[in-house]
Amino acid sequence: MKKIIKEVIVVEGRDDISAVKAAVDAEIIQTNGFAIRKKGNIEKLRVAYEKKGLIVLTDPDFVGEELRKYIQNFFPNVKQAYISRKEGSKDGDIGVENATPEAIIRALENAKCEVISEGESLFNMDIIIDCGLSGASDSKELREKLGSSLGIGYSNAKQLISKLNRYGITMEEFETAMRNIK
Numbered sequence: 001m002k003k004i005i006k007e008v009i010v011v012e013g014r015d016d017i018s019a020v021k022a023a024v025d026a027e028i029i030q031t032n033g034f035a036i037r038k039k040g041n042i043e044k045l046r047v048a049y050e051k052k053g054l055i056v057l058t059d060p061d062f063v064g065e066e067l068r069k070y071i072q073n074f075f076p077n078v079k080q081a082y083i084s085r086k087e088g089s090k091d092g093d094i095g096v097e098n099a100t101p102e103a104i105i106r107a108l109e110n111a112k113c114e115v116i117s118e119g120e121s122l123f124n125m126d127i128i129i130d131c132g133l134s135g136a137s138d139s140k141e142l143r144e145k146l147g148s149s150l151g152i153g154y155s156n157a158k159q160l161i162s163k164l165n166r167y168g169i170t171m172e173e174f175e176t177a178m179r180n181i182k
Helices: 014-023 033-037 041-051 062-074 101-110 125-130 139-150 157-166 171-181
Strands: 008-011 028-030 054-056
Touching: 008 014, 008 041, 014 028, 014 101, 028 041, 033 041, 033 062, 041 054, 041 062, 054 062, 125 157, 139 157, 139 171
Parallel strands: 008 028, 008 054
Antiparallel strands: none
């Protein structure tokens, strides 16, 4: 069973997401390199930082280090997870996507990530269906409104459950948001 990480992990690219998901169960935000500077991207990180915390896991190269510094300027207490150049190298390519699950787990543990136990999950598919967030003709629209209201963004039903649990949304916050969007 994979460890469930409380914090949101920030990576550079899509292949990095796949590598991290092979190692742990976590919410991941992709920066697309310096596209993070585009309007709205820092705000997305800010919500995650304030609600759950951030762990930066970028490539062990110049661009990765520059991204770390850029993110840390906005979020001084961000956690930093590092893989070595050796762990991230494969066929002359250097990046998180080349690291083994074990190397990624070690990097996250060294960053003092917070592991959530399975028993802490408050939300499940039954609640999502009962509230009309899945299986109804307007479910997608409701999830969009709920995600916006809670500041966690749009998600499909399965991702919504994960976000609600990982962001520590209380049942009271959820119910209040549901009343406000209906």
